[in-house]
Amino acid sequence: MWGDLFLNLCAFVTMAYLLSATYRSWPPEQAGPMLWLRAALLSSVGVILMLFPAQLAPGVVMDLRAVPLAFAALRYGAPMGLLIALPSAAYRVYLGGQGVPVGLSSMLLVILAASILRPYVNFADPNRPLLQRWYYAAPVLMPYGLSVVFLPGGVDLLLKSYLPLLAFNALGFLIGGSILTARLQMLQLTSRFQAQALLDPLTRLANRRQFDQDLVYLTHRDAVLMIDIDHFKRVNDTFGHPTGDRVLTQVAQTVASALRPGDTAYRFGGEEFAVILRNTQPPFLHAVAERLRSAATLTLDLRPADDHSALHGTHQVAGTSSEAALPPAYPPERWPITVSIGGAHASTGPHSAVARADAAMYHAKRSGRNRSVIDAHDPHPPGPSSETRAAT
The missing domain is CATH 1.10.1760 (Arp2/3 complex 21 kDa subunit ARPC3)
Incomplete structure (x- = not known):
């Protein structure tokens, strides 16, 4: 037995x-x-x-x-x-x-x-x-x-x-x-x-490694946005890196919460973020970029009685380039956080879309910041009434 x-x-x-x-x-x-x-x-x-x-x-x-x-x-x-x-x-x-x-x-x-x-x-x-x-x-x-x-x-x-x-x-x-x-x-x-x-520990967004893995699955119906926080170095230099970390976290949360369920936000590196938009028609790409730009526009308040700065969730109306220029005498208790966005459709391939979106984002920064620019070489550009600016 x-x-x-x-x-x-x-x-x-x-x-x-x-x-x-x-x-x-x-x-x-x-x-x-x-x-x-x-x-x-x-x-x-x-x-x-x-x-x-x-x-x-x-x-x-x-x-x-x-x-x-x-x-x-x-x-x-x-x-x-x-x-x-x-x-x-x-x-x-x-x-x-x-x-x-x-x-x-x-x-x-x-x-x-x-x-x-x-x-x-x-x-x-x-x-x-x-x-x-x-x-x-x-x-x-x-x-x-x-x-x-x-x-x-x-x-x-x-x-x-x-x-x-x-x-x-x-x-x-x-x-x-x-x-x-x-x-x-x-x-x-x-x-x-x-x-x-595959996760950025600070912002809790997907990181660059995850972005590179997801990028290969882009189709001609998808699009890429590159987002950069304006004057981020000045925020770090003025308020310190802990406040800069809170700025990064807040921008990441607002961008991620403004996306559709199928879309994904990534921390691309430093103060730069990337977004992959699934099944996005070219005529609507600029509207999506503007919506994200508006969502990520915040006001940083430095309370006089406190040595620490804090982010408040009140959103500003989209500003102009002069409002985002931050003159030296800009009041520290009303410090705007804005972003510049570049976008491109993936019609010519995923890696080409990233390069074109990145170039469009730098064009937005050179044009005054706090704006979105969609690559003008997209094979399916939006109509003449769009606010898309040419990326050169």
């Missing part, structure tokens, strides 16, 4: 590893093909374990098929546990013998126990210490095999088999849980590190 149960344990550990390989991303899929693939694997585990069971008496066999049922019921609930139990139950009936009622009732009792304890186990959380789940392994698996007592000579069979069977089932539960938990923790950490690698 011990050798058969050990062989069962080895087979279950192998299947647990195959099951862990179906988890490919974080958070795990809660529906779809991968869920049903896992259900199929769990269903097959019980049948495979019954191919080499521990023979207790003629027609009475024991194995580790309770463990995949416990996993399924704890993770997905009783309906999924019953669904996964069907192939094992059908195969047990096919094998026949006096132990059929014992096997079927034991499976049902395990699913029932797992369903009752499911709210306390939180089996889906990979950060919960595995030893805390070990406490629940025994109560979930204890009903398995108890009904053998109703067979002729059942008390002797129970005394002979129950503790080894419970120990191997609990060990399989712990090892299988360890494999799945390690896989989920790895996916969670990988997802977190990927997000950190």
Whole structure:
């Protein structure tokens, strides 16, 4: 019996590893093909374990098929546990013998126990210490095999088999849980590190690396905007870098909040931002740029009673180049934050669009700042009534 149960344990550990390989991303899929693939694997585990069971008496066999049922019921609930139990139950009936009622009732009792304890186990959380789940392994698996007592000579069979069977089932539960938990923790950490690698820590926008990755997927229907904060060095020199960081953060938040769900804002570098606009018609590109420019126009107040500056969310009306010039005597308590924007449609390719948008942005700065310029060489320029300025 011990050798058969050990062989069962080895087979279950192998299947647990195959099951862990179906988890490919974080958070795990809660529906779809991968869920049903896992259900199929769990269903097959019980049948495979019954191919080499521990023979207790003629027609009475024991194995580790309770463990995949416990996993399924704890993770997905009783309906999924019953669904996964069907192939094992059908195969047990096919094998026949006096132990059929014992096997079927034991499976049902395990699913029932797992369903009752499911709210306390939180089996889906990979950060919960595995030893805390070990406490629940025994109560979930204890009903398995108890009904053998109703067979002729059942008390002797129970005394002979129950503790080894419970120990191997609990060990399989712990090892299988360890494999799945390690896989989920790895996916969670990988997802977190990927997000950190592609996220600007200050503004919480996507960074230049993410921009370069997304750029290759631009189509001829998309557009690029380049945004630069006007006179940002003067802000840093006058108020200090902490205030400059708050300016960057506020501009980033206002630009990102003004975008459509499919569009993305990036911190391109320093005080420069980039925006990828999906499915944007060329005639509307300037209107979008003006809307973002207006959203990013803020007023920086330096309170006389405080040594620290603060950004206030009141927006200015779009200013002219003279308003953005910031003469030396400009009152520090009313310091405007404006941006210059250049844009280009991606009709001639993604990298060309970035270069053209960047050139248009520098043209906007040379023309007085606090304005948006759309590349004039776009193959689909807007009509004569547009405020688009030529980028030279």
